[in-house]
Amino acid sequence: MTTETTLPRPARTGPFAGLPRPFWILFYGSLVNRIGGVVSGFLVLYLTAIGIPLEQVGLVLAAKGVGALISQPVGGVLTDLAWASEATGIRIGGRRFTLVLGLLASAACLTFLGAAQGLPMLVTAAFLHGVVADIFRPAAAALIADVVERPLLTKAYGLQFWAINLGFSVASVMAGHLADSGYWLLFALNATGCTAFAIIVWLGIPRSAERVVKSTVDGPKFGMRELFRDRLLLGVVLLVLAHATVYSQAEVIIPLAVKDSGLGAAGYGTIIAVNGVLIVILQPLAAAWVARFDRMRVLALAWAVVGAGMALTGLAETALEYVLTVIVWTLGEIAMAGLLGSLAADLAPPAARGRYQAAIGFGFSAAAFTGPLLGTWVYQHGGPAAAWFGCLALGLLGAAGALAIGPAIRRRTALAAG
8 A cells, every 4th residue: 555645735615625736735835935034024134234334225125126127027938938858858947847946046046145245245146136036936826827726716826825924924023033143044044945945846746737838838829029018917017016115115114113213123023923923814814705895996995005004104113003003004915815816817818827927926026126225215315204105105006096997907807707
């Protein structure tokens, strides 16, 4: 008799029902990776701790953001297109290959960033890490769309979001205390998490799960020109960029504000962990309720709440007050869980799922450039009040845009579903 070692399976009923094994491999891998994902949130504190002036901190973060501008587009192309050599059997591209490549490259660049000394080397390491850090994301999102039935996509993306935040809530508290013993521990843990996720994918997800890639290599062509002609997609990307620029301040000016209040790295870690804890508790409960409402109206409300919650940070001075502001913008984040992934899947032709996921993800990648650059500059030269007011303005702008394009989104997705 043979036995098969598998990851524990969730219950067959309730919010975890109906999802296939490859999805759960990604779920558990994402959880492991996010538990180790501790560097990004503490990078500002690390750079200031090693004596980098605030202007140069913004430069290092902006270099990472410039690299991130090409990370998801590269990941999207690799995800959708695969090249195989019959002679050698070597295959380049596809979901599984792109996941593993991006994660291992990220582990290597994190190690380089942690060892870098001096501004030129820090800028170079941050840029390289930005280039590779998000390559895996379009592949993961496209693979979910491949293996999960369409009616369950929002639930699947919501659960993936839940796993990421479960890991985040553990990582934030742990990282704050690790940082007090040495920031090098954060880089080591982060690189280990990326490597572990790569191993889980390579061993746990068979090549046969990449059904769509195999069927589209010789199928209808869909190039980047067609992608840029989709004005509705481009509108969504711009709105995501506005939201993500606001949201990125959780890792840019919120740690600066916490530091200015005298609460330190451990205090910031505990405060920001509330975000992950709330998502872990509330998001599975909220998902079914949110699904009753129109997707774009929910996004509009969520983006406005995130902007308002960030703006309230300007009134906080004590740890409890910071926690209360985190609760506000986290409620907005919970409302939008899974909606952008399912929206990309609904808008995309089957041959371009990776690139559509990458296009919407590009809004977040671009915010890795706009967020630190704008956040640190406004915080230093315009003052904290101007920075927090800017968060509110961008949040409301994104909400208005979501309401404006909502009818067109509804018509497009109705045709795709029909």
